[in-house]
Amino acid sequence: MSSSLVWYLREFARVEWIKKFLFAKTAPLVTPTHFRGFPEPTGKTCTHALFCMMACPAPGAIEVVHAGDGWIPKIHKGHCIRCGLCVEACPNGVLKSGRIRETMEREGTSLLFSFRIAIDTELCTGCGNCCTACPVNKQADAQMGAGGHSSNDDVIMRVQEGDIVVIHEDKCTGCKTCEVSCPNGAIRIARILEGYQQPVQEGF
Amino acid sequence: MNILQWIKNKVRSRSIHVAYVDVGSCNGCDIEVLACLAPRYDIEQYGIFVHNNPREADVLLVIGAYTPGWEEKLAMVWDKIPSPKAAITIGNCPISGCLFDRKGSFVDPPVKKHIPIAAEVPGCPPRPTEILQAILSVRDTVFSDWEEEHP
Numbered sequence: 001m002s003s004s005l006v007w008y009l010r011e012f013a014r015v016e017w018i019k020k021f022l023f024a025k026t027a028p029l030v031t032p033t034h035f036r037g038f039p040e041p042t043g044k045t046c047t048h049a050l051f052c053m054m055a056c057p058a059p060g061a062i063e064v065v066h067a068g069d070g071w072i073p074k075i076h077k078g079h080c081i082r083c084g085l086c087v088e089a090c091p092n093g094v095l096k097s098g099r100i101r102e103t104m105e106r107e108g109t110s111l112l113f114s115f116r117i118a119i120d121t122e123l124c125t126g127c128g129n130c131c132t133a134c135p136v137n138k139q140a141d142a143q144m145g146a147g148g149h150s151s152n153d154d155v156i157m158r159v160q161e162g163d164i165v166v167i168h169e170d171k172c173t174g175c176k177t178c179e180v181s182c183p184n185g186a187i188r189i190a191r192i193l194e195g196y197q198q199p200v201q202e203g204f
Numbered sequence: 205m206n207i208l209q210w211i212k213n214k215v216r217s218r219s220i221h222v223a224y225v226d227v228g229s230c231n232g233c234d235i236e237v238l239a240c241l242a243p244r245y246d247i248e249q250y251g252i253f254v255h256n257n258p259r260e261a262d263v264l265l266v267i268g269a270y271t272p273g274w275e276e277k278l279a280m281v282w283d284k285i286p287s288p289k290a291a292i293t294i295g296n297c298p299i300s301g302c303l304f305d306r307k308g309s310f311v312d313p314p315v316k317k318h319i320p321i322a323a324e325v326p327g328c329p330p331r332p333t334e335i336l337q338a339i340l341s342v343r344d345t346v347f348s349d350w351e352e353e354h355p
Binding site: 001024025029031035057058059060076077078079080081082 | 244245246249296299300302303305306324326327328331333
């Protein structure tokens with residue numbers, strides 16, 4: 001009993017023990033590199049497809065803004081929830097966050113946007129506002145005037161005999177300018193986000 | 205700097221009492237604040253104690269997007285805290301309303317409009333380390349030499 005007491009007294013009188021008792025701290029925590037942070041630019045060129053903004057679930061979290069000659073996605077802290085969908089949806093790999101890009105490359109996954117144009121023929125008056133507002137149409141046929149008539153076959157949609165006809169749905173970029181310009185709300189653009197995975201090779 | 209102030213600074217830097225108030229969030233940030241108490245992050249080793257009593261608090265952690273039910277109550281809680289005091293918002297909701305700030309919702313962010321905020325921690329939810337860093341940075345700027353700056 002007495003020897004045990006002496007042992008305890010000696011143990012607690014050690015400088016190291018007193019130091020540990022008073023000043024012990026857990027090691028400073030470092031955030032592991034695979035944690036998803038706020039997305040950062042990788043330095044690749046942004047082509048202004050805006051898929052990051054379309055995929056983003058948080059309102060006002062990402063914006064593609066002018067930077068010199070080109071574009072750059074800007075993340076707003078306080079809005080961004082660090083889900084990393086913009087990183088996955090970007091077709092050019094402009095953004096990076098954690099190890100999302102590495103995982104996508106390894107597993108062959110990708111998020112692809114496609115767009116469907118739906119026109120309610122009951123509401124459509126054939127005014128052609130959507131055809132003239134569409135920026136892709138403007139590139140394909142600069143001569144398209146009010147009314148939306150065009151002899152060019154490269155346009156997404158045009159007015160033929162008072163009715164609107166969609167020719168190239170695949171060219172749609174999903175900007176929804178036509179929706180905004182439609183006086184009747186007759187045209188709707190569906191943005192479809194699909195996840196793809198390349199088949200894994202045999203033996204893996 | 206007199207010796208009394210030096211002692212006060214020393215003591216205050218090791219004794220921070222925290223009250224947290226949830227003004228309408230999804231509870232994700234509350235769980236991250238609770239994770240700070242867990243042994244892995246352990247905020248008590250920095251002398252930060254969670255009391256949830258504004259009368260004895262130094263730091264108020266505000267969580268959530270400010271629902272109408274808090275219209276006068278949050279300012280009341282803030283007034284109850286004795287000086288020196290600081291309020292820190294945790295998460296996206298007090299900054300922007302995050303996912304709740306949509307058309308037709310009744311939330312009224314940012315919380316900055318209603319009480320003075322010393323620091324904001326963005327994230328949905330922010331990590332416990334980020335919350336910890338915010339509290340520690342506020343400690344150094346707000347609480348040291350408080351009597352000398354506010355005679």
